[in-house]
Amino acid sequence: xxxxxxxxxxxxxxxxxxxxxxxxxxxxxxxxxxxxxxxxxxxxxxxxxxxxxxxxxxxxxxxxxxxxxxxxxxxxxxxxxxxxxxxxxxxxxxxxxxxxxxxxxxxxxxxxxxxxxxxxxxxxxxxxxxxxxxxxxxxxxxxxxxxxxxxxxxxxxxxxxxxxxxxxxxxxxxxxxxxxxxxxxxxxxxxxxxxxxxxxxxxxxxxxxxxxxxxxxxxxxxxxxxxxxxxxxxxxxxxxxxxxxxxxxxxxxxxxxxxxxxxxxxxxxxxxxxxxxxxxxxxxxxxxxxxxxxxxxxxxxxxxxxxxxxxxxxxxxxxx
Numbered sequence: 624x625x626x627x628x629x630x631x632x633x634x635x636x637x638x639x640x641x642x643x644x645x646x647x648x649x650x651x652x653x654x655x656x657x658x659x660x661x662x663x664x665x666x667x668x669x670x671x672x673x674x675x676x677x678x679x680x681x682x683x684x685x686x687x688x689x690x691x692x693x694x695x696x697x698x699x700x701x702x703x704x705x706x707x708x709x710x711x712x713x714x715x716x717x718x719x720x721x722x723x724x725x726x727x728x729x730x731x732x733x734x735x736x737x738x739x740x741x742x743x744x745x746x747x748x749x750x751x752x753x754x755x756x757x758x759x760x761x762x763x764x765x766x767x768x769x770x771x772x773x774x775x776x777x778x779x780x781x782x783x784x785x786x787x788x789x790x791x792x793x794x795x796x797x798x799x800x801x802x803x804x805x806x807x808x809x810x811x812x813x814x815x816x817x818x819x820x821x822x823x824x825x826x827x828x829x830x831x832x833x834x835x836x837x838x839x840x841x842x843x844x845x846x847x848x849x850x851x852x853x854x855x856x857x858x859x860x861x862x863x864x865x866x867x868x869x870x871x872x873x874x875x876x877x878x879x880x881x882x883x884x885x886x887x888x889x890x891x892x893x894x895x896x897x898x899x900x901x902x903x904x905x906x907x908x909x910x911x912x913x914x915x916x917x918x919x920x921x922x923x924x925x926x927x928x929x930x931x932x933x934x935x936x937x938x939x940x941x942x943x
Contacts, residue, residue: 664677681792
């Protein structure tokens with residue numbers, strides 16, 4: 624099997640996850656809550672999965688085969704108006720489902736599905752709707768692109784969602800505000816995360832937000848120290864580290880000597896994932912546990928830490 628076919632095959636496999644139909648019919652299934660939420664958006668009565676407009680699970684977004692940076696979040700959000708692969712085979716052939724999953728971003732605006740990469744920043748990060756029109760810019764994607772630009776030392780308009788980074792999730796079924804994620808995390812992660820990592824060359828992994836951080840720390844419990852990440856309310860377990868939640872807290876931590884390079888570096892840990900040593904970095908995400916825009920708060924992330932990230936990932940900034 625060619626390398627290209629391996630990515631297309633995995634994208635189709637995730638998008639066609641057999642657990643979706645099981646979750647719909649079994650209330651005790653760990654994925655029931657996230658799957659049932661979306662099913663109710665399409666039908667208030669008895670719901671049949673096959674042939675429906677319900678969105679399939681989302682494999683990943685970006686070029687998994689080459690991107691040096693991965694952003695790992697909890698689960699994808701949901702837009703009913705997007706022309707997203709559904710379970711209606713009369714509208715979505717398998718070739719299109721796998722192409723969407725593996726090659727979602729594209730400069731080709733004639734394609735009737737996917738997401739926009741473009742030369743102008745205002746045209747990036749939009750989805751193609753069922754009516755053929757482009758959506759507003761997806762806010763999470765905008766943040767990821769800006770963060771990737773910051774790490775790479777590029778201008779944001781020069782940063783590509785095709786070649787520079789890839790986004791994926793611990794739970795692949797779609798819901799807003801992480802509905803059903805806690806229940807589905809263990810099942811979905813066990814099925815797909817290692818398979819995704821096995822095809823990714825990325826050695827710099829940003830785990831974004833509390834839910835993703837919590838579950839990632841459980842998955843790699845023996846490798847992740849207790850002060851990696853910041854979400855715990857007690858002195859036991861994981862997530863007992865620091866992450867400034869407000870500008871005032873950032874200033875206080877800096878003034879107390881508690882947010883220096885050494886402290887910041889505690890949120891970066893090198894571990895082996897799918898046979899490859901990778902740097903797993905906990906960061907806050909918008910609405911998810913603290914300040915998340917180092918381009919607005921220059922003291923949030925030390926430039927020496929960014930250089931450390933680049934060195935571990937084998938990335939050269941534009942200015943190097």
